[in-house]
Amino acid sequence: MNSQHNDAAPISTPITGDLIRGALDLERTEHGLLPHRLPARARAQCSDGQLAMAEAQPSGVRLAIRTRATTVELDTLRTKMAYRGAPPRPDGLYDLLVDGRLTDRATVTGGNVRTVDMATGSTETLPGPVGTVRFTGLPAEPKDIEIWLPYTEITELVALRTDAPVEPVPDRGRKVWLHHGSSVSHGSNAESSSTTWPARAASIGDAELINIGLGGSALLDPFTARAMRDTPANLISIKIGINLVNVDLMRLRAFTPAVHGFLDTIREGHPTAPLLVVSPIHCPIHEDTPGPCAPDFSNGTLQFRATGDPAERAAGKLTLNVIRAELSRIVEQRAADDPHLHYLDGNALYGEADFAELPLPDQLHPDAATHRRIGERFAALAFGAEGAFTG
Template sequence: MTTPLTTTSVPDLAPLLRGALELERTAHGVLPHRLPARARAQCGDPQLAMVESQPAGVRLAFHTAATVVELDTLPTKRRYPGTPPRPDGVYELLVDGRLAARATAAGGHTLVLDLATGATEHRPGAPVTLRFAELPARPKRVEIWLPHNETTELVALRADAPLAPADDGDRPVWLHHGSSISQGSNATRPTGTWPAVAAALGGVELVNVGLGGGALLDPFTARALRDAPADRISVKIGINVVNADLMRLRAFGPAVHGFLDTIRDGHPTTPLLVVSPLYCPIHEETPGPCAFDTEALAAGRLTFRATGDPAETAAGKLTLAVIRNELARIVAERAATDPHLHHLDGRTLYGEADAAELPLPDNLHPDPATHHRIGERFARHAFAHDGPLAVDGRVRNPC
């Protein structure tokens, strides 16, 4: 029989939370957001609302001598009729930077999304208690990483010893923005997303503004990045612009300039790395829009296909090849007057040879092993002593 904890709940979780841009007080507790309310109010896209509330990179960080920690959480599960059930989101507890325990929350709300009709249904549920026991009986730094792909309200936190917010003053803050790959799509655990892997190797504090389907050069996202504290910044641009078929070449260049201008309004000399798209065969030479493969969906598999016509690139339709060339040109021109601006070809992180060895399972997103490879390569390139986001000249050896 589980022995109840004798200490009371932590009265305010806000001082313990890392990686969120805003916290919303709810009827149950607190909901981390990765876009502030002002940004959320300027876009009615339900996809964006869903993904920004999924706490990729968000974690509780505290010092304690506790041997037992309990977290009450209220997750929102996603269900897609006609496809295999999605696994429950994973919570990971780290002690002094090393994984000590994993858990899942089987209850909570359910959001049913019909991919064929677009219809949604919200089924309310109840909070779940996660218990992490047998932790080392000594003072230590504890982190609880929240699921990167599951909206998570935090209800209460308890322990059998006092907790104090972790002091991360000596760790630079790395602010990263990108697409679903940056958020962690197809990774199976929150510390296994490529930005989390890179942050651990680089010794930085991650703020992950990777937004599944939402890296669209939106001005409200640029303003959120402008206003967020950061010591290092990277922006990964391109794949969502193509697979949403959002704009043509004429609009893309000025949109990139405007996005970077806005970030620079708040971070005029912060090291800023622009990363072009990873290699993605379906969109290298074929424009969007991207669509679900209906034949695969009928067979219970979720995969994607490009539906554009390659001939339309002559009229300004965008492909990944076009976007890489344009980003390289724009950064080279701007770097003449902005020595802290840098460019990285995304194929350095995942290229054609990688695709042959580790193909994208759904034609769009990398698998867990590939996330780890991308994170290692990003850390070696960006955080090395001579890298564009260099941090104290050291990158930790990959685990």
């Protein structure tokens, strides 16, 4: 990263909602603004710590400005996650995009560290100071800059400084794509926020992404459906399945009406928008074995394993294959009255052959190369000539 400094006195610009994309809510804190990916009303309806952490991790949230500045500084207070018994997690990356192209990356120092005991669910937070992300040596002509925040770190936005005035990026007329899914959509094990599979697909499809991928928390929660209902969007997708299995949240009897209810709620606010239901990508541990899913550190790295019994499918326990078949049936049934509703089998994004070539490193989450592949395939299937998002 270029470390030169411009001699011009820095200009401080208040960080306001018109400079932020991809967040559904901005909470004023003692330090600044904390982007949320669920609104306050939704957050108030669930006390689950996993959801609280996931929705406050700003996957797909970015600062978007137009400026001639050659230097941009952003003060943030991060909350970095750590897991007891596991190696320290790498620092989250801030991606700098200039006119849509990734041109630089940086990390921030300081911040809080929240340590989670995955066996007990208990957490402990060690406070730390505000840090600064600095990008320099940028071209002096007018340009659109996006700083994508780390999807792994809760990030409070404290201050913005530049060596030239800034204004919000004007509306480019792009369609807004609203997506909800699990940790795979959230970004787990992608290189950075601008290279998660939804971000990659949005870039190819020239769409404005709002990513409500919530690690461990794509659970057909009614408040998430209401948040999607109330969020302006042109294109909508929901990726359903893996969390319901690995949390072992419900059986088939509850699953089917919950899917209908989720879709009904979205349709209240978006009656004719293209709505794409995506089933789980290939994940061998849960294809035919129910959850719950358990972390396993026995070989020194985090791995996941299914602890259910395949025989329990007869009693309605969910597996990925059960969910794919039911989602396909539900969408086919509803599409008779809803021509803008579509289904995409997750195996078309990442299937058995892909697992043989690019296995899931922890048995659950794709790596960076796989995120790129999934994003490119989704773009081709959804934004392509025959895709659900075309027309």
